[in-house]
Amino acid sequence: MMNKYYLFGALALMVLGCNEKKNESETAPEPVYYSEPYRPQFHFSPEANWMNDPNGLVYHDGVYHLFYQYYPEDTVWGPMHWGHAVSKDLVHWEHKPIALYPDGHGLIFSGSAVVDKQNTSGFATNGKTPLVAIFTYHDMDGEKAGRTDFQTQGIAYSLDNGETWAKYEGNPVIGNEGIKDFRDPKVFWHEASQKWILTLVAGDHAQFYMSPNLKDWTLTGEFGKEYGAHGGVWECPDLFPLQVDGENESKWVLIISINPGAPNGGSGTQYFLGNFDGKTFTTDQKEPKWVDYGTDDYAGVTYNNVPNDDRIFIGWMSNWDYARDTPTEKWRSSMTVPRKLALKKVGADYFLTSFPIDGMDVLASSELSQTWEINPKETTSRTIEGLDQSMIQLKTTSKDFSITFQNAQGETLVLTMDAENNQFSVDRRKSGKVNFQKEFGNKIHIAPTELLEGETFDMRILLDRSSVEIFINGGLLTMTEQIFPNEPFNSLTVENRDSQSDLTIDSVKKMESVW
Ligand code: FRU
Numbered sequence: 001m002m003n004k005y006y007l008f009g010a011l012a013l014m015v016l017g018c019n020e021k022k023n024e025s026e027t028a029p030e031p032v033y034y035s036e037p038y039r040p041q042f043h044f045s046p047e048a049n050w051m052n053d054p055n056g057l058v059y060h061d062g063v064y065h066l067f068y069q070y071y072p073e074d075t076v077w078g079p080m081h082w083g084h085a086v087s088k089d090l091v092h093w094e095h096k097p098i099a100l101y102p103d104g105h106g107l108i109f110s111g112s113a114v115v116d117k118q119n120t121s122g123f124a125t126n127g128k129t130p131l132v133a134i135f136t137y138h139d140m141d142g143e144k145a146g147r148t149d150f151q152t153q154g155i156a157y158s159l160d161n162g163e164t165w166a167k168y169e170g171n172p173v174i175g176n177e178g179i180k181d182f183r184d185p186k187v188f189w190h191e192a193s194q195k196w197i198l199t200l201v202a203g204d205h206a207q208f209y210m211s212p213n214l215k216d217w218t219l220t221g222e223f224g225k226e227y228g229a230h231g232g233v234w235e236c237p238d239l240f241p242l243q244v245d246g247e248n249e250s251k252w253v254l255i256i257s258i259n260p261g262a263p264n265g266g267s268g269t270q271y272f273l274g275n276f277d278g279k280t281f282t283t284d285q286k287e288p289k290w291v292d293y294g295t296d297d298y299a300g301v302t303y304n305n306v307p308n309d310d311r312i313f314i315g316w317m318s319n320w321d322y323a324r325d326t327p328t329e330k331w332r333s334s335m336t337v338p339r340k341l342a343l344k345k346v347g348a349d350y351f352l353t354s355f356p357i358d359g360m361d362v363l364a365s366s367e368l369s370q371t372w373e374i375n376p377k378e379t380t381s382r383t384i385e386g387l388d389q390s391m392i393q394l395k396t397t398s399k400d401f402s403i404t405f406q407n408a409q410g411e412t413l414v415l416t417m418d419a420e421n422n423q424f425s426v427d428r429r430k431s432g433k434v435n436f437q438k439e440f441g442n443k444i445h446i447a448p449t450e451l452l453e454g455e456t457f458d459m460r461i462l463l464d465r466s467s468v469e470i471f472i473n474g475g476l477l478t479m480t481e482q483i484f485p486n487e488p489f490n491s492l493t494v495e496n497r498d499s500q501s502d503l504t505i506d507s508v509k510k511m512e513s514v515w
Pocket residue numbers: 052053069080109110136183184235236299
């Protein structure tokens with residue numbers, strides 16, 4: 001891919017060519033693109049500056065669009081734009097110019113995008129298909145003046161598959177009657193009612209709207225005041241149906257991010273399973289279920305219009321507790337790997353599973369270590385160069401074990417399955433840089449394992465330069481965490497505490513860089 005470093009290198013060569021020839025050793029080596037400390041190698045991150053939520057996830061004409069909350073002037077949050085990148089496979093990304101800039105109505109907060117195939121909006125000319133983005137306007141002046149109606153919903157359209165965007169002159173399309181947190185519209189086309197459905201959050205609950213044309217919206221229902229977690233404000237909803245694996249039934253999934261109030265502190269994402277009748281969502285699930293028990297998967301939503309109705313989810317790999325303080329210099333934050341969502345029946349209950357899309361497997365190339373059996377009551381270690389950018393696959397009937405990543409400085413990341421206490425945990429307290437903010441490394445993060453049925457566990461671990469993602473039993477339990485070791489992890493220690501069962505590390509594979 002053409003990038004500014006290459007461009008810089010080319011210009012430097014031209015300048016040198018004009019002058020007398022210089023000794024080769026005098027020319028500085030070209031910096032390698034995306035090689036700064038902690039730069040993710042197989043996750044999306046912006047070239048420079050601040051990013052938060054994924055926005056406008058939509059597939060159209062062979063292209064997956066990823067828009068995102070972006071502040072182009074600094075590495076901390078500021079006046080929000082929609083950054084833009086595209087991909088043909090959700091694995092390799094091409095950066096695009098900023099898609100949406102703030103305007104007189106306000107900053108551009110989170111939202112979604114749809115393909116208006118029937119031109120219900122009337123935005124299309126010459127038979128083109130409009131992409132329509134639906135987002136929240138945040139009026140800073142209104143907020144500063146102490147008003148409560150400073151968030152409204154606006155739309156913009158593109159007739160060239162996302163290259164250029166025009167705001168709708170009738171904005172805002174949903175005004176605000178005095179709800180302070182009123183944002184993050186997610187829209188989809190509802191076949192049954194032949195209408196657009198919009199879900200947004202209004203402080204402590206979700207609201208549902210319908211529209212024939214993406215411009216005129218009617219409130220049809222609300223959900224959630226007495227359901228789920230309420231430790232913080234509700235944000236970034238998503239609503240979609242999913243087929244239950246191996247069963248002839250489907251359920252509606254309502255995803256709601258919440259900040260603070262997540263199981264391990266700060267930002268997290270809960271979900272509800274129930275029904276949507278075209279007007280409102282209902283469920284008998286009072287308690288929250290969590291998409292991810294780690295502290296670094298927030299504001300995640302799914303793609304619209306994906307072939308085969310696959311539900312593909314991307315989350316922001318950070319947490320508002322410390323997002324502004326993480327020790328990166330040029331850019332800040334990355335996204336989770338894209339994950340395919342499914343529904344699984346466990347006993348009499350149902351759960352969402354999330355697992356890296358198959359497409360990620362193309363990156364898992366050379367074996368960094370041979371298959372490895374750890375007997376009952378045995379602890380073994382291996383030095384594995386390249387471990388800091390790898391995919392580890394393991395299988396076990398042992399329900400009591402720890403996996404420790406370590407580097408030459410003795411920094412560690414410890415994953416523990418603890419049968420006695422029915423929990424899985426991630427301990428990053430000694431994983432390197434942890435003191436940049438007090439919430440980052442102050443405790444072990446825990447997930448309950450009751451829902452993991454059966455006699456065996458399988459686990460996939462994706463380790464990148466500044467993150468670990470753990471998927472247990474096909475993603476029935478998921479944990480995502482940022483880490484900032486002072487040098488790469490290069491050794492793996494497995495302690496099998498079970499007195500009867502083996503543990504097998506099936507493979508440790510290098511993940512190729514996508515940049
Ligand atoms: C979630 C969020 C959204 C909001 C956006 C602003 O992380 O707070 O609710 O639209 O970030 O950047």
